[in-house]
Amino acid sequence: MxxxxxxxxxxDTTEVKINPETNTLIREGVPSIINPxxxxxIEEALRLREKHGxxxxxxxxxxxxxxxxxxxxxxMGADDVALVSDKAFAGSDTWATSYTLAQTIKKIGxxxxxFCGKQAIDGDTAQVGPGIAEWLxxxxxxxxxxxxxxxxxxxxxxxxxxxxxxxxxPLPCMLTVVKQINEPRVSSLKGMMxxxxxxxxxxSAADVDADPLKTGHNGSPTRVVKIFTPPPKGGxxxxxGSTEEMVSSLISRLKERKTI
Amino acid sequence: MGIKILQDKCAGCTLCVKACPFGAxxxxxxxxVIDLTACTxxxxxxxxxxxxxxxxxxxxxxxxxADLSSYKNIWVFIEHxxxxxxxxxxxxxxxAKKLSEDLKCEVAAVLLGDEKIENGIDELFSYGADKxxxxxxxxxxxYRTAPYTRTITEMIKKFKPEIFLIGATTTxxxxxxxxxxxxxxxxxxxxTGLSIDPKKKILNQTRPAFGGxxxxxxISPNHRPQMATVRPKVFKRIKCQGAGAKVDIIxxxxxxxxxxxxxxxxxxxxxxxxxxxxxxxxxxVSGGRGISDPKNFKMVEELAAVLSxxxxxxxxxxxxxxxxxxxQVGQTGKTVAPKLYIACGISGKxxxxxxxxxxxxxxxxxxxxxxxxxxxxxYGILGDCLEVIPALTRKIKELRG
Numbered sequence: 001m002x003x004x005x006x007x008x009x010x011x012d013t014t015e016v017k018i019n020p021e022t023n024t025l026i027r028e029g030v031p032s033i034i035n036p037x038x039x040x041x042i043e044e045a046l047r048l049r050e051k052h053g054x055x056x057x058x059x060x061x062x063x064x065x066x067x068x069x070x071x072x073x074x075x076m077g078a079d080d081v082a083l084v085s086d087k088a089f090a091g092s093d094t095w096a097t098s099y100t101l102a103q104t105i106k107k108i109g110x111x112x113x114x115f116c117g118k119q120a121i122d123g124d125t126a127q128v129g130p131g132i133a134e135w136l137x138x139x140x141x142x143x144x145x146x147x148x149x150x151x152x153x154x155x156x157x158x159x160x161x162x163x164x165x166x167x168x169x170p171l172p173c174m175l176t177v178v179k180q181i182n183e184p185r186v187s188s189l190k191g192m193m194x195x196x197x198x199x200x201x202x203x204s205a206a207d208v209d210a211d212p213l214k215t216g217h218n219g220s221p222t223r224v225v226k227i228f229t230p231p232p233k234g235g236x237x238x239x240x241g242s243t244e245e246m247v248s249s250l251i252s253r254l255k256e257r258k259t260i
Numbered sequence: 261m262g263i264k265i266l267q268d269k270c271a272g273c274t275l276c277v278k279a280c281p282f283g284a285x286x287x288x289x290x291x292x293v294i295d296l297t298a299c300t301x302x303x304x305x306x307x308x309x310x311x312x313x314x315x316x317x318x319x320x321x322x323x324x325x326a327d328l329s330s331y332k333n334i335w336v337f338i339e340h341x342x343x344x345x346x347x348x349x350x351x352x353x354x355x356a357k358k359l360s361e362d363l364k365c366e367v368a369a370v371l372l373g374d375e376k377i378e379n380g381i382d383e384l385f386s387y388g389a390d391k392x393x394x395x396x397x398x399x400x401x402x403y404r405t406a407p408y409t410r411t412i413t414e415m416i417k418k419f420k421p422e423i424f425l426i427g428a429t430t431t432x433x434x435x436x437x438x439x440x441x442x443x444x445x446x447x448x449x450x451x452t453g454l455s456i457d458p459k460k461k462i463l464n465q466t467r468p469a470f471g472g473x474x475x476x477x478x479i480s481p482n483h484r485p486q487m488a489t490v491r492p493k494v495f496k497r498i499k500c501q502g503a504g505a506k507v508d509i510i511x512x513x514x515x516x517x518x519x520x521x522x523x524x525x526x527x528x529x530x531x532x533x534x535x536x537x538x539x540x541x542x543x544x545v546s547g548g549r550g551i552s553d554p555k556n557f558k559m560v561e562e563l564a565a566v567l568s569x570x571x572x573x574x575x576x577x578x579x580x581x582x583x584x585x586x587x588q589v590g591q592t593g594k595t596v597a598p599k600l601y602i603a604c605g606i607s608g609k610x611x612x613x614x615x616x617x618x619x620x621x622x623x624x625x626x627x628x629x630x631x632x633x634x635x636x637x638x639y640g641i642l643g644d645c646l647e648v649i650p651a652l653t654r655k656i657k658e659l660r661g
Contacts, residue, residue, distance in 0.1 A: 011470075013470050013473065013611075016470055016473050016610075063297035090299065090300070090301060091300055094437070094447065094449075095440065095441060121471060121591075122471075123449075124449065124450060124468075124471070124591065125437075127433075127436075127440070127447060128437075130405070131437055131440075134441040134442055139406065139522055139523050140405055140434070141523070142430065142433070143430055155526070158430070159430075159585060161429060161430060162531060163528045163530045163586075165525065165527075165528055165529075166525070166527045166528070167523055167525050168523070168524045169523045179579070179585075180585050217301055220446075221444070221483035222448060222479070222480050223478065223480070223481060224302040224304075224477070225303070225464070225479055226307075226477040227304040228474065228475050228477075229473070229474055230472075230475050236622070236637050236638040236639055236640060237639055237640070238634070238639075238641075239639055239640065239641050243648055243651050244651060246641045246643065247655050250623065250639055250641065251652075251656065251659065254621065254639075259620070260567065260600065260656070
C-alpha cells in the first residue's frame, strides 16, 4: 500500500489578531504550523500503514521554510518526504497548485491512495484535493470521516451537512479528511531524532516537468485585486440588573423588534 | 512576473509594510524590502504607495480561454438531495438575476437528476431563471462527482456561460473544484459578495481568508466561465413578480461514461440529534465551552425547543465530543444567518464569528466581560449561562402559555 499525503504549512490563523488601531493583521509571533486537517490526513495514512503495511510519503509545495512541516511529518512517522519549491511557483492559486502537486506525485510514481486535509485554514478553499484528483484522473472522495480498506476498495463515510454518506471507491483514489476522523498522534522522540537527521529532498519546477504556463502566477486563472480588513462591528447594548431583570428586558426588546 | 521597490522613489513611509497582509515587507535602511518567499503578488501594497514606488510586473498568462467574447449569460448549479432543491440554489438564482441586469444577459439554471426532477422546474423560473438546462438520467438521481462533472463540462463547452455560480456546500465545493480544472476556469471559493465591475464587465468575487481576519476580492480576467462558490444564506431568495410565464427548458443528452460510475453510494447515516435544519432555522441557540458540561446541552436544547429553533455549537464543544459535528457553526462548520442567534457561553473567536455574524439579532450570554462575542452582539447579558438559560426558557414558556 503506497500512500501519498499532501500537506500545507500555514500561519496559525487562530493566533492571528487584529490591531484595533490600524485594523490590520498582527502577524508577528504567529507560528507556522502544519494545516490541522493535514495532520489528520497524515494520521489516517499512518494508521492504514500500521494495519495493512506499505509506505507513507508526505509532500508539500511551498517556500524552503516548509521543510519544517515535513520534518514534523517524519517525526510523526512518515517514511519519506519531498518538498517541491521554486520561485516559478510564486503567486500560484489552487489551479496551479493542484497541477504542481499532481506533477510531483507523477514524479514520485506509484500510489494507491492520496490523502489531503479537507481545506487549509488560511485559504479555506477545499479546492486543491479535488484538483489533484482531476489532474491524475482518479476518483475523489471529499470530507471523509471514516475510512475502511476492503481489499482493493475503500469504504468511506463522508461528513455532509445533515447526515453521513457511505460510499465505496476503488483504488487508486484521492480522499480529503475532516478533523473528526482521528486524533493526530504526538511525535515520538525517535521520530524527532530521525527528522533531525533527514535531509529533505527538494524538487524544482524542472524536476517535476512542470509546464511554465501552468505554474505560479502565469498558470493561475484567478487574480487577487484587493485585500482589506473587514470593518469592526459596533457593539450593542449590555443589559443590566439581576438575572431575572436582564432576561425580562431581553424579552421585551426582542418582542419590540418582532424577533420573537 | 515579479514585484520590486523602485529605490529612488521609495520615501520610507512604511505604509506598504502595514498594508501587506502576508507580512512580506520590511524596512531596511529606511527603504522597503520585499521578501519574495512570503509575497503572493497580491498587489495590496501597490495601491497604498503614494509615491508609485512599487512595481508589479505581470506578464499575463497565455493559457486563458480563447475568444472570451463568445461566453455569455450566468449559470446557477441547482443542487438537490433526491429531488429536494437546496435553498442556496434559489438564493443564487436571485443574485444571478441582479448581476444579469448589469450584464444585460440571461440567467440559466443547470439541473441534473432522474426523471422525477422535472417536478421542481417551475420553482426555478419563479426565482429568476430565464432558461433551464435539464439533463436527466437514472445515474443522476444522487450527486456523484464524476458523472455530474462530465455532463456539465459538455454543457459548458456547448453553451459557453460567462459566469457559473455554485453553492458552497459539501456537494457544491466537491463539484466546483473538479469542474474548474477540467474546463480550465478560475474558481473562487466561499464568496460572500459578488458584483460586476462597471468598466471591465467582469465578476468581482469577495471572500474571507485567514479565518475571516481579512477579505479578498478576486477576479478571473482571462478564463471563462468565471466560477464561484457562494456560501448559503449570504443572499436572500426573492420570488420574481410575474415570472413563470415563460418556460424555456433545454434538454441536454446525458454523457454517461462507465469509468465515471466506479464510486458507489451505499447509504446515508442520519444524525438523529438534528431536529431542525440548522441552516434553514429562523432561530438558533448555540452552546460553547461556557456551558461547562456536555449534559448542559440539554438546557440549550430546551431553550431552542421553546423558541422552535435549532441547536448550534462552537468548535470547542464539537472537538471535545460534547455534540456531533453536524451542529458546528463557524469557519469549519456551517455559516448561518437566522433572525435570532443566541450564543450561550461562546467566547466568540473570529472563526466562530464568521459563521454567524450575518444573523439579524445576536444575543450573547457570557460571564467574561471581555469575551469578543459582546463586540458583535445586539444584546449582551453578563452572567452565568447555567442561570440565565433556564430563566430565559421559563420566561418564554410563560409568554407562550
